Amino acid sequence: MFKRLREEIRCVFERDPAARNTFEVITTYPGFHAILWHRLSHRLWNLGAKWLARVISTLSRWLTGIEIHPGARIGQRFFIDHGMGVVIGETAEIGNDCTLYHGVTLGGTSWRKGKRHPTLGNNVVVGAGAKVLGPVHIGNGARIGSNSVVVKNVPVNTTVIGVPGHMVQSKDQYGKAKHPAITKHIEFDAYGTPQDAPDPIERTIHGLTKHIQRLDERIEQITAEIQHLGGELPKASLPNLKTSELSINNNNEEEQERQVGEDKSAVAK
Template identity: 50%
Template sequence: MIMGTSGPEAPAAVNRSVPVVARAPGLWRQIRDDIACVKSRDPAARATLEIVLTYPGVHAVIWHRCAHRLWQGKAKFLARFLSWFGRLVTNVDIHPGARIGARFFIDHGAGVVIGETAEVGNDVTLYHGVTLGGTSWTVGKRHPTLMDGVLVGAGAKILGPITVGVGARVGANSVVVEDVPPGMTVVGIPGRIVKPLSERRRLGDGRIDLEHHLMPDPVGEAVAALLDRIEFLEMRLKHHQEQGHVAGGRSMAEPDGCAAPIEAPGTAPLETRAQDVPVQ
């Protein structure tokens, strides 16, 4: 399981029995849904024509939809050629064998890589630089599975035949190599669970929460807590020394057990060196 907190409310196990991608609708229906979902996930999108003509992430998904149909129809060379051309013009590399659900959105598009046996559910959002990669040379399942509603931040790497549960979020630049339970937020290298779905800010109208920049930093928070504690202890020690408090009958100004100043080898203390210098 991903590294995280344990307690009475342990995250639910990943359900691998739920099919990720249901029977695909018609090609044009899929493309229409892919274009329409952009308006609800990108505030910069103003018009459908603008999305169709200027969004490389949308172009990459359209190329993949066509290449995947050829792949399923055993025209694998044509599928690979179409996929290669799509990568050439969009900078998004999606293997034609990857199974992708409805309303899939790649924001910005640049640098996204999706491997052959990857499976992506419905309403999934990826940002630029995301990799759904493999960790072995086996012929079978070797790429990750993203369930419905998953959001993956910029630069994140999800590696191996693992499952990211329904509604989970992966923070920017995270590296995830183990299963992520449904509804959890994962950040860091390696990925750590930091926040369950029940503690997130919910959107009342059912929209997808895209505020991946608000994900916490567990390592940074731990370091900050340690620094605060050290500062508190230093202030407390200084206060005791100024008040001249005693411990065991001895002054705090000269704590017992402190080592004497260390002199460099072959030298005498400073106060004795002057008298040892011969007068000319």
């Protein structure tokens, strides 16, 4: 019992640089309090004292703002940072060394009894405000980005972002691209989203744009060759892009900068 308690306290220091000492963690960390209450209520739930387990769970929610159903199964060294608004459903299963931030929901998508909540593997990080819904499986080492909505299984060591959640570059790929000395540091990112994670939608649009540009160049080469050989081509041209529409964002930014400059001048006067 005391060994597990020490592990719970130690994992707080490992994942929260704001933690200063053990007394502070024990007395002021709602995530730590919530997991202690859950350990007790879960044991009572398994012993058949379900009403008492629900009472303890409700008391814990009042005191911490974290709602964990007594039936949920949670592994060792589980850490909830900040914690307010976290909801973990009855049939949810969480592996070892997982981290949840505030506003996370491990919820169900059906009113039917049985397995209806997510299963998280080991070393999973779920960012603030993320929703993992249904009996999906989140692989070991996966990361769910802030405010993402996940309704499908997530492979091992994969980062998911967006609504609906879509996968981006895995940590294995990060490890191959970066020096091993810094790979360890990028495995954990605040709020579950790496700063340099590529957006697959942006990457796809960029790829399509480059592909269209190369097609235009190839068509121009073919057209020039046909004309050089004396062939005739229909006189047709592509519609021109309106550069004014493309510069709307730039104009807005310039207007905002101009307004800020005027405000500063007024304050100075």
